[in-house]
Amino acid sequence: MIAINIENVKEFMSKLFAGDGFDRFHIAKCELTTFFEINIDGRRHEGWYDTDEKPSDPTGQVTWKEIKPVVYQLIRGKKTPEKMRIDFCHYMPDGDVGSLRVEYDRDALTVYTGYMQREFSLDRQRQQEWDDKCEQFLVSTQRK
Numbered sequence: 001m002i003a004i005n006i007e008n009v010k011e012f013m014s015k016l017f018a019g020d021g022f023d024r025f026h027i028a029k030c031e032l033t034t035f036f037e038i039n040i041d042g043r044r045h046e047g048w049y050d051t052d053e054k055p056s057d058p059t060g061q062v063t064w065k066e067i068k069p070v071v072y073q074l075i076r077g078k079k080t081p082e083k084m085r086i087d088f089c090h091y092m093p094d095g096d097v098g099s100l101r102v103e104y105d106r107d108a109l110t111v112y113t114g115y116m117q118r119e120f121s122l123d124r125q126r127q128q129e130w131d132d133k134c135e136q137f138l139v140s141t142q143r144k
Contacts, residue, residue, distance in 0.1 A: 002131045004138055006109040013109075016102070017072045021137070023065035025088035025100070026057075030067070032074055033083040040067065042087075059091055082106060094118065098130045111138055 006012045016022055027042035042061045046054060075081045084104040089097055095118030103110050113134045115127040
């Protein structure tokens with residue numbers, strides 16, 4: 001796990017909400033604090049869909065692309081949220097799960113990485129590879 005402080009908050013938020021770099025990630029949860037607190041559970045409620053429109057995603061979670069417009073509507077305006085926390089997940093073909101947590105708290109923005117292996121192992125190579133890829137990804141979101 002690594003923690004990355006994002007210097008240019010405005011640029012990062014623009015990439016998060018106007019760009020498509022995070023769209024493929026699934027959402028575990030999203031918490032927002034404006035003049036009230038909003039908690040979004042990323043689990044998909046299959047019963048809401050008609051039979052012909054059910055998504056075929058085996059994770060059971062919504063993607064950032066699906067809920068990004070809703071979250072944006074909740075925070076847009078002249079005042080920034082007091083706090084925002086979004087837990088992103090990426091499911092690997094081997095059953096491992098990589099995560100990114102975006103935490104904004106009154107002008108400070110930090111992104112944390114995480115990696116959960118399906119099976120116990122003392123080998124941390126895949127975790128290190130995930131951290132490296134996340135760091136490269138976050139640097140690329142700051143440059144574009």
